[in-house]
Amino acid sequence: MPRIISLLNNDQLLSKIDSLVFNEDIPDYLITLLNEILKFKKTNKKLILIKKSTYLFENSFCPIVVSKGSNISESVSFWKNIVSNISNTIKINNYLGDKIYISRQDSKNRKILNENELIPLLKDLNYQIVTLSKMNIFDQINLFKNAKIIIGYHGAAFANLVFSLPKTKVIEIHPHPDTELRTVTKEIADINKLEHSYFFVDYKSNIKNSKNMTYFDGIVDVEKFKNL
DSSP, rough: HHHHHHTTTOOOOOOOEEEEHHHTOOHHHHHHHHHHHHHHHOOEEEEEOOOOOOOOEEEEEOOSSTTTTTHHHHHHHHHHHHHHHHHHTTTOOOOOOOOEEOOOOTTSSSBBBBBBHHHHHHHHHTTTEEEEEGGGGHHHHHHHHHEEEEEEEEEEGGGGGOOOOOEEEEEEEETTTTOOOOOOOHHHHHTTEEEEEEEEEEEEESSOOOOGGGGEEEEOOOHHHHHH
């Protein structure tokens, strides 16, 4: 999606192409989303789906993103415009409530090891437990637009904060920053005028001796979290 933004913001490049080519394994909902984005941008380009293989393309371009996270403000603005314009054309009926907890139990990395202790507490406080990999993009948009409090362990799910409304409260569970503090979630929250706070937890790397936060599984002090 960052490459799509890069392409659609490049009028000079857009004028030179007739089609957009994707792997045919792309989910149907992403094709729908892309078509809606192209309509919104008034870009009449054909989407071509091809089988996974090796190809030689001539007279073609491959958009890239030079630096990850280098233009967060532009991306947030892009998605806010997209959502405000496609909400009327895409029917989204799945409403899960305004207090959500994002579980990462289906992820390979950065799980909460004692989530079985945390979830009962959250359910008692009327939080809905969600796993985003089981939701299509439109339901994710709806989820984050309607949520008033969002809790989750640091990860890609928080990119959906671009869809959240001002004053939404965000509690980002994050490993103690003795090795690294990642601020991209807070940056998105600040741009969107959300109320972001960290909840730092102990962790255990699932790769021996690794100092890379990607592999830090969290351990939540449930009593401390309850007080928060």
